[in-house]
Amino acid sequence: MPENKDQQHPQEKRDRSIVESLLQGEPNNYNQVELARLRIRYWGFPGARDIQHNLDVILQRWQITEEQLFEMTRQLHELGQVYKSGDSLQGQEDWS
Numbered sequence: 001m002p003e004n005k006d007q008q009h010p011q012e013k014r015d016r017s018i019v020e021s022l023l024q025g026e027p028n029n030y031n032q033v034e035l036a037r038l039r040i041r042y043w044g045f046p047g048a049r050d051i052q053h054n055l056d057v058i059l060q061r062w063q064i065t066e067e068q069l070f071e072m073t074r075q076l077h078e079l080g081q082v083y084k085s086g087d088s089l090q091g092q093e094d095w096s
Contacts, residue, residue, distance in 0.1 A: 006047035
């Protein structure tokens with residue numbers, strides 16, 4: 001019988017600092033895109049339960065649903081205005 005053991009995500013340490021920033025931040029375009037990216041990354045992941053919980057908390061604080069978040073960020077991606085010029089993540093696709 002396989003054991004259900006939580007895994008550690010390779011990006012978990014870096015992502016924790018991003019989540020902490022989002023918990024303190026406002027729902028601006030950059031933060032919304034970061035939240036959506038992390039929701040996708042940790043969706044269904046067998047571990048990082050505290051990160052997953054905090055992502056839920058952020059949605060509640062910002063008073064939006066995941067569906068609303070994804071709709072807003074899809075529009076930002078379509079406009080090509082995901083990351084401002086000069087951001088260290090500009091052009092970086094780091095979804096998994």
